[in-house]
Amino acid sequence: xxxxxxxxxxxxxxxxxxxxxxxxxxxxxxxxxxxxxxxxxxxxxxxxxxxxxxxxxxxxxxxxxxxxxxxxxxxxxxxxxxxxxxxxxxxxxxxxxxxxxxxxxxxxxxxxxxxxxxxxxxxxxxxxxxxxxxxxxxxxxxxxxxxxxxxxxxxxxxxxxxxxxxxxxxxxxxxxxxxxxxxxxxxxxxxxxxxxxxxxxxxxxxxxxxxxxxxxxxxxxxxxxxxxxxxxxxxxxxxxxxxxxxxxxxxxxxxxxxxxxxxxxxxxxxxxxxxxxxxxxxxxxxxxxxxxxxxxxxxxxxxxxxxxxxxxxxxxxxxxxxxxxxxxxxxxxxxxxxxxxxxxxxxxxxxxxxxxxxxxxxxxxxxxxxxxxxxxxxxxxxxxxxxxxxxxxxxxxxxxxxxxxxxxxxxxxxxxxx
Amino acid sequence: xxxxxxxxxxxxxxxxxxxxxxxxxxxxxxxxxxxxxxxxxxxxxxxxxxxxxxxxxxxxxxxxxxxxxxxxxxxxxxxxxxxxxxxxxxxxxxxxxxxxxxxxxxxxxxxxxxxxxxxxxxxxxxxxxxxxxxxxxxxxxxxxxxxxxxxxxxxxxxxxxxxxxxxxxxxxxxxxxxxxxxxxxxxxxxxxxxxxxxxxxxxxxx
Numbered sequence: 001x002x003x004x005x006x007x008x009x010x011x012x013x014x015x016x017x018x019x020x021x022x023x024x025x026x027x028x029x030x031x032x033x034x035x036x037x038x039x040x041x042x043x044x045x046x047x048x049x050x051x052x053x054x055x056x057x058x059x060x061x062x063x064x065x066x067x068x069x070x071x072x073x074x075x076x077x078x079x080x081x082x083x084x085x086x087x088x089x090x091x092x093x094x095x096x097x098x099x100x101x102x103x104x105x106x107x108x109x110x111x112x113x114x115x116x117x118x119x120x121x122x123x124x125x126x127x128x129x130x131x132x133x134x135x136x137x138x139x140x141x142x143x144x145x146x147x148x149x150x151x152x153x154x155x156x157x158x159x160x161x162x163x164x165x166x167x168x169x170x171x172x173x174x175x176x177x178x179x180x181x182x183x184x185x186x187x188x189x190x191x192x193x194x195x196x197x198x199x200x201x202x203x204x205x206x207x208x209x210x211x212x213x214x215x216x217x218x219x220x221x222x223x224x225x226x227x228x229x230x231x232x233x234x235x236x237x238x239x240x241x242x243x244x245x246x247x248x249x250x251x252x253x254x255x256x257x258x259x260x261x262x263x264x265x266x267x268x269x270x271x272x273x274x275x276x277x278x279x280x281x282x283x284x285x286x287x288x289x290x291x292x293x294x295x296x297x298x299x300x301x302x303x304x305x306x307x308x309x310x311x312x313x314x315x316x317x318x319x320x321x322x323x324x325x326x327x328x329x330x331x332x333x334x335x336x337x338x339x340x341x342x343x344x345x346x347x348x349x350x351x352x353x354x355x356x357x358x359x360x361x362x363x364x365x366x367x368x369x370x371x372x373x374x375x376x377x378x379x380x381x382x383x384x385x386x387x388x389x390x391x392x393x394x395x396x397x398x399x400x401x402x403x404x405x406x407x408x409x410x411x412x413x414x415x416x417x418x
Numbered sequence: 419x420x421x422x423x424x425x426x427x428x429x430x431x432x433x434x435x436x437x438x439x440x441x442x443x444x445x446x447x448x449x450x451x452x453x454x455x456x457x458x459x460x461x462x463x464x465x466x467x468x469x470x471x472x473x474x475x476x477x478x479x480x481x482x483x484x485x486x487x488x489x490x491x492x493x494x495x496x497x498x499x500x501x502x503x504x505x506x507x508x509x510x511x512x513x514x515x516x517x518x519x520x521x522x523x524x525x526x527x528x529x530x531x532x533x534x535x536x537x538x539x540x541x542x543x544x545x546x547x548x549x550x551x552x553x554x555x556x557x558x559x560x561x562x563x564x565x566x567x568x569x570x571x572x573x574x575x576x577x578x579x580x581x582x583x584x585x586x587x588x589x590x591x592x593x594x595x596x597x598x599x600x601x602x603x604x605x606x607x608x609x610x611x612x613x614x615x616x617x618x619x620x621x622x623x624x
Binding site: 109111113114134154160161162163164165206208230250252253254272273274305323324345347348363391 | 470471502503504505506508513514517519520521523539542544545547548550573574
């Protein structure tokens with residue numbers, strides 16, 4: 001039976017979903033998937049793997065890094081880098097066999113520091129939109145890879161390229177991209193077809209680019225975009241870019257995870273470098289919004305270093321920092337409900353959810369573990385050594401029963417439907 | 419029982435170790451020691467400050483406070499080959515301090531200002547936040563407090579800074595005071611030839 005609260009949450013989720021471009025079938029169109037929640041709509045997946053692990057469909061070498069895939073219409077899109085020529089690349093591959101269909105290249109000098117490649121393009125039936133390491137936004141033709149327009153955030157908005165380069169993945173809606181810029185704006189909406197600016201959020205607070213990505217949310221019945229900065233989270237009106245609220249809270253050095261709305265009024269933000277985590281309640285009174293702390297987790301209480309938690313059935317799930325990366329079920333009160341302690345640790349491994357299961361990678365070894373979602377405890381359904389490691393930190397992408405994942409130097413596709 | 423080591427082998431290993439800049443003046447001192455003797459060393463896989471999995475705790479300072487040498491014989495060393503050379507190094511900066519307009523923390527981490535940095539490689543004016551820096555530790559200032567070691571720990575650091583016993587400063591006590599105090603038994607006695615191996619050959623986890 002649905003409570004009033006349940007209906008409000010449902011309506012909010014529907015509102016967020018309506019902002020986003022419709023995905024074809026089970027396309028994985030962008031960072032954290034079409035609904036930006038890291039939950040795939042794929043069904044019929046194997047709940048038990050063969051003794052040798054899921055079948056490897058293809059494997060290709062990639063330049064050292066953490067750049068991960070988007071999958072649309074049976075094609076895989078991902079960033080790469082040619083170290084010999086100092087050229088940044090966007091690759092389009094066949095999901096069926098991994099063969100290269102087209103490649104976009106542009107000269108870009110990048111100095112390896114914690115590897116080279118990062119981020120995930122936003123893809124629909126017409127465009128591939130990528131933010132490169134030096135904060136240049138590229139819009140490419142999805143069929144040919146030909147550049148349609150480009151926009152440097154440094155030139156246009158006086159953005160500062162972050163240490164360790166850009167970590168932001170564009171948020172796409174049906175007709176526009178939402179990008180944080182720092183410098184002259186906090187964030188902007190750009191027409192996807194032309195790159196024309198539709199609105200911008202002024203930046204009197206001098207927010208700088210972080211490594212987090214803009215996230216959609218509905219808070220207080222208002223559609224908005226969340227962004228995580230070194231000075232704390234903030235929310236911007238999806239309608240016109242107006243800054244609705246900001247919550248001052250210091251984060252350190254870099255913010256890689258993105259802030260998430262756990263329900264219609266609470267926003268959770270976590271990061272690394274001893275920053276801990278914070279849950280903020282965003283209250284609406286008339287047209288005004290006010291943010292206040294619900295709880296604040298200090299260093300070593302709980303935090304995620306690089307990945308954004310998944311919200312599922314009233315809980316958050318993520319790999320925490322403690323004890324070499326425990327997969328953790330966290331309540332909305334910030335309490336650990338259960339962890340993988342004594343059973344598995346995951347380093348900085350990524351995770352996603354599909355068909356009632358979590359796929360969680362050991363970021364050090366490349367072992368993939370299948371964990372029951374919604375269980376009252378850590379319940380592992382299976383595991384397989386799918387990659388050799390090291391630094392298996394990149395997010396995964398799932399489409400048509402095919403899971404695309406990578407370690408530092410190799411991208412593979414495995415069959416998880418069987 | 420270990421394989422016999424010739425003086426030639428020993429000298430060869432010293433050269434390798436010297437290149438890694440992790441032995442300081444202690445390498446020559448070690449060669450002067452007779453083969454078969456043992457020396458004290460910090461096992462990075464046990465030391466709280468460097469072992470993986472111990473997060474968030476304050477750095478252990480027992481190497482500083484317990485050593486009978488006035489300025490502890492344990493010092494922090496940076497293995498350059500492993501260092502990320504990052505603009506914002508959490509072992510160099512106090513990452514919780516306020517940041518300036520360029521996003522750099524305003525305070526240094528080392529209480530004795532023993533870590534210095536200088537820009538290296540090609541500077542990119544378009545991208546100053548990703549220029550590289552060489553971080554060097556002044557051993558005459560370092561007292562082995564371990565703060566930088568704790569912050570250099572993987573995964574956000576690369577674990578390039580570790581605590582090492584400097585053999586030319588160590589008194590070689592039969593019962594090392596640090597070893598008696600260390601809660602993790604991280605001060606161990608190793609044969610001279612083992613002490614001469616590059617430290618990255620030692621596993622970082624137990």
